[in-house]
Amino acid sequence: TPYRTVVDTTGPAYLCGCPSRKFPCKHALGLLLLQASDETAIGDSAAPDWAERWLAARRGRAAGAARAAWGDTGGGPADPEAARRRAERRAARITSGAEELERRLADLLRGGLAAAEQPGYGLWEETAARMVDAQAPGLAGRVRELGAIPG
Structure with a gap:
């Protein structure tokens, strides 16, 4: 055969x-x-x-x-309304994290950039951790980079 x-x-x-x-x-x-x-x-x-x-x-x-x-299971989210609510909550957390970062940077500028070196790297690491909590890992990476600038 x-x-x-x-x-x-x-x-x-x-x-x-x-x-x-x-x-x-x-x-x-x-x-x-x-x-x-x-x-x-x-x-x-x-x-x-x-x-x-x-x-x-x-x-x-x-x-x-x-x-x-590609993560396509053929249908989309099981509950589109719940997905929308999750996305809104995440966007709100990111916005509040960005506002908090803006306040901290404004406080730093008000106190003078020369004083930025005094608190050490801990302030930057704490701020970066807060950005991770706010689901903004990109901002957290940038904040960690800022911690190296005064030194």
Whole structure:
């Protein structure tokens, strides 16, 4: 019985019924070389039903993996209203954190930049921790960078 070999050139992916332990096997490599040497060598005929089933299953798995990689579960949030409320709460926390940072920087400027070195790095680390609590990690990173400037 001849081995059944199919090659998905979009992947490339291979399936062969031979007992070879090498992947891809020589049959799949032969098909790929034949396709590479002359694109008209393999005609545009209908694929056998077993090959179509394998290709369809492979493309279905690939589509599912792509959706999972992008975080798309096919539906969207389970409760869009709850998602909206969470987003609003997070935005409010970030806004309050940014306002707190603005107040601390204004206090620092009021006291003079020369005095910024006196409290040490602890003030900056505390402020950065408050920004993380406010779900603003980008601001926290910037605040940590500010702590190195006076030194």
